[in-house]
Amino acid sequence: MTDLDGEALTCPGCQHLFSPVGRQKHCCEACRVAVYRRSRGATHVPDIAPRSRQPIAVYACDRCGARAIGERRCEECRSAMRRVGLGGCCPCCDEPIAVDELLGQEVIA
Numbered sequence: 001m002t003d004l005d006g007e008a009l010t011c012p013g014c015q016h017l018f019s020p021v022g023r024q025k026h027c028c029e030a031c032r033v034a035v036y037r038r039s040r041g042a043t044h045v046p047d048i049a050p051r052s053r054q055p056i057a058v059y060a061c062d063r064c065g066a067r068a069i070g071e072r073r074c075e076e077c078r079s080a081m082r083r084v085g086l087g088g089c090c091p092c093c094d095e096p097i098a099v100d101e102l103l104g105q106e107v108i109a
Contacts (some may be wrong), residue, residue: 062081066081069087069088072080
């Protein structure tokens with residue numbers, strides 16, 4: 001580790017070299033927070049994974065009318081499907097249905 005005269009520093013969070021800006025001691029905000037939590041004795045730091053909208057999106061095929069959840073290509077005619085909206089399986093018939101269709105209004109997420 002070097003002093004803050006513009007030379008490379010070693011991040012105490014991930015041990016990578018970085019060029020500090022001003023009085024910066026960590027390479028990024030995530031490392032700063034992780035070091036702070038470790039120093040405060042946090043026992044559990046939740047893992048945050050990027051969310052994908054694909055598994056909860058309903059798609060419909062304009063050619064054959066087939067629907068699918070999270071699949072962008074029609075299994076029957078192999079054409080691209082159009083996104084209908086957020087949704088899942090209907091509790092009554094187990095067919096893919098968008099929340100918009102159930103509520104009669106647009107859902108933004």
